[in-house]
Amino acid sequence: MAVALILLLVAVGSVLFHIYSPWWWTPIATNWSYIDHTISITFWITGAVFFAVIAFMAYCVFRFHHKEGRRAAYNPENKKLEWWLTIGTAVGVGAMLAPGLFVWHQFVTVPADATEIEVMGQQWQWSFRLPGKDGRMGTTNVRNISPENPMGLNRDDPNGQDDVVIESGDLHLPIGKPVKVLLRSLDVLHNFYVPEFRAKMDMVPGMVTYFWMTPIRTGTFDVLCAELCGVAHAQMRAKVIVQEEGEYHAWLETQKTFAELSGRNAVTKATYKSGGK
Amino acid sequence: MVDVPYDARADAPPAEVPEVELYHPRSWWTQYVFSQDAKVIAIQYSLTASAIGLVALVLSWLMRLQLGFPGTFSFIDASQYLQFITMHGMIMVIYLLTALFLGGFGNYLIPLMVGARDMVFPYVNMLSYWIYLLAVLVLASTFFVPGGPTGAGWTLYPPQAVLSGTPGQDWGIVLMLVSLILFIIGFTMGGLNYVVTVLQARTRGMTLMRMPLTVWGIFTATVMALLAFPALFVASVMMLFDRLLGTSFFMPALVEMGQQMKYGGGSPILFQHLFWFFGHPEVYIVALPAFGIVSDLISTHARKNIFGYRMMVWAIVGIGALSFVVWAHHMYVSGMHPKFGFFFATTTLIIAIPTAIKVYNWVLTLWRGDIHLTVPMLFALGFIITFVNGGLTGLFLGNVVVDVPLSDTMFVVAHFHMVMGVAPIMVVLGAIYHWYPKVTGRMLDDWMGKFHFWVTFLGAYLIFFPMHYIGLLGVPRRYHDIGEAAFIPSSTHTLNAFITVMALIVGFAQMVFLFNLVWSLFKGRPSGGNPWRATTLEWQTPETPPGHGNWGKELPVVYRWAYDYSVPGAAQDFIPQNQPRATPAVQGAAP
Numbered sequence: 001m002a003v004a005l006i007l008l009l010v011a012v013g014s015v016l017f018h019i020y021s022p023w024w025w026t027p028i029a030t031n032w033s034y035i036d037h038t039i040s041i042t043f044w045i046t047g048a049v050f051f052a053v054i055a056f057m058a059y060c061v062f063r064f065h066h067k068e069g070r071r072a073a074y075n076p077e078n079k080k081l082e083w084w085l086t087i088g089t090a091v092g093v094g095a096m097l098a099p100g101l102f103v104w105h106q107f108v109t110v111p112a113d114a115t116e117i118e119v120m121g122q123q124w125q126w127s128f129r130l131p132g133k134d135g136r137m138g139t140t141n142v143r144n145i146s147p148e149n150p151m152g153l154n155r156d157d158p159n160g161q162d163d164v165v166i167e168s169g170d171l172h173l174p175i176g177k178p179v180k181v182l183l184r185s186l187d188v189l190h191n192f193y194v195p196e197f198r199a200k201m202d203m204v205p206g207m208v209t210y211f212w213m214t215p216i217r218t219g220t221f222d223v224l225c226a227e228l229c230g231v232a233h234a235q236m237r238a239k240v241i242v243q244e245e246g247e248y249h250a251w252l253e254t255q256k257t258f259a260e261l262s263g264r265n266a267v268t269k270a271t272y273k274s275g276g277k
Numbered sequence: 278m279v280d281v282p283y284d285a286r287a288d289a290p291p292a293e294v295p296e297v298e299l300y301h302p303r304s305w306w307t308q309y310v311f312s313q314d315a316k317v318i319a320i321q322y323s324l325t326a327s328a329i330g331l332v333a334l335v336l337s338w339l340m341r342l343q344l345g346f347p348g349t350f351s352f353i354d355a356s357q358y359l360q361f362i363t364m365h366g367m368i369m370v371i372y373l374l375t376a377l378f379l380g381g382f383g384n385y386l387i388p389l390m391v392g393a394r395d396m397v398f399p400y401v402n403m404l405s406y407w408i409y410l411l412a413v414l415v416l417a418s419t420f421f422v423p424g425g426p427t428g429a430g431w432t433l434y435p436p437q438a439v440l441s442g443t444p445g446q447d448w449g450i451v452l453m454l455v456s457l458i459l460f461i462i463g464f465t466m467g468g469l470n471y472v473v474t475v476l477q478a479r480t481r482g483m484t485l486m487r488m489p490l491t492v493w494g495i496f497t498a499t500v501m502a503l504l505a506f507p508a509l510f511v512a513s514v515m516m517l518f519d520r521l522l523g524t525s526f527f528m529p530a531l532v533e534m535g536q537q538m539k540y541g542g543g544s545p546i547l548f549q550h551l552f553w554f555f556g557h558p559e560v561y562i563v564a565l566p567a568f569g570i571v572s573d574l575i576s577t578h579a580r581k582n583i584f585g586y587r588m589m590v591w592a593i594v595g596i597g598a599l600s601f602v603v604w605a606h607h608m609y610v611s612g613m614h615p616k617f618g619f620f621f622a623t624t625t626l627i628i629a630i631p632t633a634i635k636v637y638n639w640v641l642t643l644w645r646g647d648i649h650l651t652v653p654m655l656f657a658l659g660f661i662i663t664f665v666n667g668g669l670t671g672l673f674l675g676n677v678v679v680d681v682p683l684s685d686t687m688f689v690v691a692h693f694h695m696v697m698g699v700a701p702i703m704v705v706l707g708a709i710y711h712w713y714p715k716v717t718g719r720m721l722d723d724w725m726g727k728f729h730f731w732v733t734f735l736g737a738y739l740i741f742f743p744m745h746y747i748g749l750l751g752v753p754r755r756y757h758d759i760g761e762a763a764f765i766p767s768s769t770h771t772l773n774a775f776i777t778v779m780a781l782i783v784g785f786a787q788m789v790f791l792f793n794l795v796w797s798l799f800k801g802r803p804s805g806g807n808p809w810r811a812t813t814l815e816w817q818t819p820e821t822p823p824g825h826g827n828w829g830k831e832l833p834v835v836y837r838w839a840y841d842y843s844v845p846g847a848a849q850d851f852i853p854q855n856q857p858r859a860t861p862a863v864q865g866a867a868p
């Protein structure tokens with residue numbers, strides 16, 4: 001029976017494609033392998049349901065397609081069967097939801113020792129900011145933004161003076177240290193997206209969003225924008241370089257602080273206070 | 278067997294409204310153009326929706342040409358690509374699917390299936406169509422205005438949608454919002470009609486629990502739409518103010534291309550909440566009519582009552598209600614409060630349960646049936662496969678932490694095309710093959726129909742099933758060109774080219790379908806009044822196609838539910854709803 005066979009082939013073919021697909025998730029580079037495990041669980045459960053439903057349907061078409069003299073059965077309801085199917089479905093859903101919520105709880109609980117760093121998006125480039133020796137980042141305001149102060153730091157905030165500002169460069173991170181990535185946007189929505197990190201979050205003008213992660217392997221990773229941000233959305237790229245701690249610090253030493261970049265001195269400060277730019 | 282005691286009064290309770298007076302056409306214009314007959318309005322809605330839908334189909338080819346062979350077609354640049362995806366999405370979701378299911382199928386089927394002469398407010402019904410047409414024309418006009426249509430994506434997220442980094446910032450976005458506002462006004466007029474007609478104008482004996490599931494699906498979807506569209510209406514008005522008057526409903530303080538803007542204090546996330554408060558019910562506004570219609574297709578063509586009718590009704594109503602508390606699962610990575618994730622993931626996965634029940638009941642209806650593999654039945658089978666596939670991938674995206682890596686990738690594009698693109702379109706096509714004989718009095722050509730089905734179903738599956746894996750790999754959506762990225766193997770480009778070729782083939786098959794529609798109108802085999810030997814009232818009209826007022830002199834009286842197929846002991850394998858029971862004492866059928 002050709003139709004039944006084709007339907008069955010669709011189910012079998014889908015499973016085989018899944019097994020032999022050369023397109024699969026990228027090798028993970030952070031602690032979020034929990035997320036991959038949850039996806040695996042979901043694949044197993046949904047895959048089994050998919051195959052069972054389609055195979056059953058194909059069998060019905062094979063077994064009960066119209067022949068001369070066939071007459072359908074008459075059975076409007078079967079309370080028992082319906083309840084068993086409902087309960088079975090609820091169990092399957094629970095088996096996916098429970099680990100999902102468990103991992104989500106980890107995802108939204110930032111460890112206390114996480115280092116805060118900042119990623120800022122604007123049409124169509126990335127900027128990064130790392131805390132200086134004091135380990136704290138200064139405050140910012142979008143109204144402070146000017147060609148001399150592209151990330152809008154508050155010039156009066158002592159915490160901000162030693163912040164490392166990286167405009168249109170690459171972000172470096174040390175391996176094995178949890179980081180809380182603070183996300184900011186100047187203009188429209190963006191999304192800081194590194195496929196190997198699994199974690200991602202929108203950047204919304206007017207607010208600061210975040211996610212956290214711990215890099216677990218060194219390497220250079222592509223940064224893409226995952227939230228439509230206008231014409232050059234696809235070209236908004238940068239790189240993240242995860243390094244051993246020693247190399248990271250060597251790199252950090254060569255970076256300029258906010259104070260150095262803005263050439264802060266009494267004169268500029270006075271101009272700023274009197275309302276000039 | 279369900280055991281419901283026989284109640285003589287339930288056979289034919291009094292009609293709830295007296296007969297309505299109809300406005301009979303006096304000229305060609307009032308018969309075919311400014312008609313107040315729901316059936317004519319239905320055809321007007323369907324033709325308009327299909328016409329603008331064809332535009333969206335062509336846009337999808339252009340998008341796929343760019344994705345399959347980036348850089349080959351010099352007439353597609355990044356701006357145009359964004360304009361194509363935006364218009365394709367908006368047209369398909371709202372101007373095609375919503376209008377076709379509710380304005381098209383709703384108008385044609387509700388009065389006929391509940392045994393009414395027409396919609397309760399025929400004049401308002403006519404206005405509904407003309408305002409819809411105006412909305413479509415305003416939308417289509419954006420292709421010809423300076424700057425072209427908006428390229429903000431169909432979600433129109435601010436601030437991007439109203440700023441100059443997005444194509445169509447001058448006219449495109451303004452006209453898009455105006456068009457949406459018009460659509461909602463027009464829809465509200467039609468929607469009120471559908472709801473009131475179902476509640477007030479059912480014929481004698483047509484109790485709610487005897488209604489065909491098609492009517493249940495369209496009715497519930499319409500109630501939802503009446504509650505959900507106002508959120509989009511409000512969002513559209515506010516964004517229009519932000520764009521034209523410089524207000525800041527959705528616009529925070531921001532710097533655009535180095536310039537400080539005058540906006541401040543608005544919230545981009547507020548827009549997303551409003552949009553998805555509409556947008557998620559919208560998914561079910563498209564899905565529920567499809568659920569209802571496909572239930573009737575399966576039952577009729579398997580010659581078997583729908584399995585678990587009452588559970589099916591409650592599942593439709595339950596899904597409709599639940600769909601109002603899941604909207605923020607579109608916003609897991611939007612930056613909203615992370616604790617929302619717990620709530621919305623839970624509600625979203627709960628909605629899978631009534632949805633799964635519907636799937637079980639469809640396949641259990643096939644079990645021990647007498648399955649006629651007609652074209653409508655084939656499309657129904659195609660629907661089950663694509664819907665199960667798309668529904669299951671929804672469990673990935675609904676489960677908050679699984680959504681984090683997959684959101685904004687091609688996995689999402691594949692998922693929603695499978696579940697609310699391909700699956701409902703399978704039902705639309707199956708339904709056209711099913712009801713075309715009632716509308717025209719002629720059958721659609723069977724051979725062309727089968728060719729159309731197999732190419733469309735297998736082709737669409739081959740487009741969207743592999744696409745999930747491109748997303749799993751990490752390729753983001755809304756990229757006109759993926760460019761250089763270390764994590765993307767070159768084989769991905771081959772797969773993209775394959776998908777493009779399949780999309781063109783599936784598009785070609787739709788041309789065969791269009792040809793069939795026109796050819797069969799003149800050359801199709803005459804169908805008679807009830808070619809599928811179906812039970813529901815629309816097949817029992819005295820004339821085919823039904824005349825104005827549907828029923829001739831007397832309204833039909835309903836004595837039984839819509840699913841008396843293969844009743845043991847009955848002479849035929851179907852008993853129409855308006856056929857009286859032989860003797861009231863015999864427990865022949867369920868209610």
